[in-house]
Amino acid sequence: MIGHILVVDGGGTKTAASLYDVRGDELASVMAGPSSLTQELEGGCATIAAVIEQLLLQTRTEAPDCSIVVGVAGAGNPVQRQALAAGLNAYPHLLITTDAQLALYGANLGRPVNVITLGTGSVAMQLTATGDTRQLGGWGFPIADHGGGAQLGFSAVQALIDAYDAGDIAQSPCLLALQDKIGTTRCDILAWVRQAKAKDYAALSHIVAQHSERCTLAHELMLKAAQAVDALIDKMGRDNILPIVLLGGMAQVIYPYLSQQHRQRIIPTQGSALSGGVLLAKKELERGPHGRRQ
Numbered sequence: 074m075i076g077h078i079l080v081v082d083g084g085g086t087k088t089a090a091s092l093y094d095v096r097g098d099e100l101a102s103v104m105a106g107p108s109s110l111t112q113e114l115e116g117g118c119a120t121i122a123a124v125i126e127q128l129l130l131q132t133r134t135e136a137p138d139c140s141i142v143v144g145v146a147g148a149g150n151p152v153q154r155q156a157l158a159a160g161l162n163a164y165p166h167l168l169i170t171t172d173a174q175l176a177l178y179g180a181n182l183g184r185p186v187n188v189i190t191l192g193t194g195s196v197a198m199q200l201t202a203t204g205d206t207r208q209l210g211g212w213g214f215p216i217a218d219h220g221g222g223a224q225l226g227f228s229a230v231q232a233l234i235d236a237y238d239a240g241d242i243a244q245s246p247c248l249l250a251l252q253d254k255i256g257t258t259r260c261d262i263l264a265w266v267r268q269a270k271a272k273d274y275a276a277l278s279h280i281v282a283q284h285s286e287r288c289t290l291a292h293e294l295m296l297k298a299a300q301a302v303d304a305l306i307d308k309m310g311r312d313n314i315l316p317i318v319l320l321g322g323m324a325q326v327i328y329p330y331l332s333q334q335h336r337q338r339i340i341p342t343q344g345s346a347l348s349g350g351v352l353l354a355k356k357e358l359e360r361g362p363h364g365r366r367q
Contacts, residue, residue, distance in 0.1 A: 076139075077132075078351055081350075083110075086107055090105075105124050111213045142351075143161070143169045168357060181200070185202045192320075195218045195221035196209070225294060227274045230266065237259070278323065282326040319339055
């Protein structure tokens with residue numbers, strides 16, 4: 074008899090996990106670092122396994138008593154999903170999906186909705202009245218994810234390099250702040266770029282946002298990112314009148330730069346990705362006992 078639900082929400086910046094009773098009341102929670110399977114497959118799998126084990130030990134819950142739902146960036150890739158499933162094969166009641174899927178179900182508490190998630194990356198998801206889902210974007214950094222934090226930070230570093238060569242970094246408060254983070258010399262900048270990952274570029278996006286009202290360059294970078302998000306919304310919402318929910322760490326800073334037409338359709342989120350995971354787990358429980366799922 075399954076008496077608990079454990080949900081993991083893993084992304085490119087952080088991992089959140091909570092344990093619930095079957096009613097959906099939270100009993101315990103933990104936070105950890107990034108677990109995106111796309112960014113670092115082995116490390117992501119290890120992080121997810123660790124938070125699950127921590128919650129089970131902390132609450133003295135046995136694995137057979139727990140329905141586990143893992144939503145993680147990169148799980149849409151079958152190879153990466155199989156690697157995670159292999160690492161979690163000790164858990165008999167397991168559902169692996171994407172973090173976007175968790176956010177989709179949580180955003181409007183299982184009701185039809187368009188969800189645009191703007192974090193390290195960017196992805197659009199739609200939940201229809203018939204329960205069907207559709208995804209656009211979410212291809213990953215650096216090939217796509219325009220409008221996400223990593224791409225915004227990447228654009229800012231490109232601007233920094235251009236300004237460095239032109240000798241006019243001092244003209245931009247945003248670029249001066251970026252220099253404080255990644256270095257003031259050519260060697261410093263090259264060393265940072267060589268080791269930088271998506272999460273490192275995403276961390277720089279907040280510097281751009283903070284300077285967007287008093288720095289012309291930062292303002293232009295924010296407008297460019299918002300245009301990419303507008304395009305993503307156009308693709309997802311052009312054939313429906315469903316409400317739109319913006320999620321993720323970049324949602325609030327991008328919102329003012331979006332078109333008025335799109336802002337008028339945006340509603341507040343009704344639940345979290347973790348609550349979306351609880352809804353998915355309950356759907357699985359209603360279908361009867363289930364074994365390993367991927």
